[in-house]
Amino acid sequence: MTTPTVSDDTTTGGSGPAAPVLSFDKVTVGHFGVPAVRELSIDVHPGEILALLGPNGAGKTTTLLSAVGALPVMSGTITAMGTPIDSRVERNARRGVTLVPDNRGLFHRLSVTDNLRLARRKGGTPIDVVYEYFPKLQTLRGRRCGNLSGGEQQMLALAKALLTKPSVLLIDELSMGLAPVLVQDLLPRLRAIADEQNMAVVLVEQHIDLALGIADSAVVLHHGRVALAGSARELRAGRDRVEAAYFGRSGGADDPE
């Protein structure tokens, strides 16, 4: 199979001519010696949001974990800002590759402010700026994180990640457990922040239409392989092909046509 190239969508932040901030070059990665993602090649540019889609078990989380160095690649190369990813997650985070995990990674006994204080980094984004992105969090700043709603916790997880001023933000299922109306509110904010900070985002998301609505580009994984890739605009226009790729039917990159 030839790995498809993700083309640019010039209607949004777009990738332009800038060098990619995150590159996967023929990456095979998995668990305990069993590949879960095979020969994956993707580039993500400053300010670009790439939606990483696919059914359960397709390899989306595995891809994100390898991008932060939490899972060693079996073959191929991952580079961030032109340098190979380190196997030390903390070091990659300092270089600007930050993961918002699907469990949100929050301290439930601590207040909103204390969660944010712990995530602060020298040279990072000030807490006040993050409060401007999410004013609701400021009103909740003294509240224990464990007493926040799911949507508020997700805002806090995003806010925490933004404090590190990431060049590449990897988000695993922002909408997990959230009402669609909350996702509809959060995703455009993410788009605005990516534009403002020229931050690249890899967004793993089950709400396909909402993700394609804010993304520049998209990749559909199926059984660890790229089944379809293209600009978000192309995929929005070819929604039937997205579904076919998602469910492993013909019409994706594996389709001889």
Ligand SMILES: Nc1ncnc2c1ncn2[C@@H]1O[C@H](COP(=O)(O)OP(=O)(O)OP(=O)(O)O)[C@@H](O)[C@H]1O
């Ligand atoms: N810790 C692990 N040990 C062994 N196999 C794993 C482990 N984590 C994931 N896998 C396997 O790797 C494959 C890809 O899993 P992954 O979690 O990356 O998929 P996903 O696309 O993120 O799925 P979901 O949408 O359900 O979160 C699956 O077959 C899964 O069973």
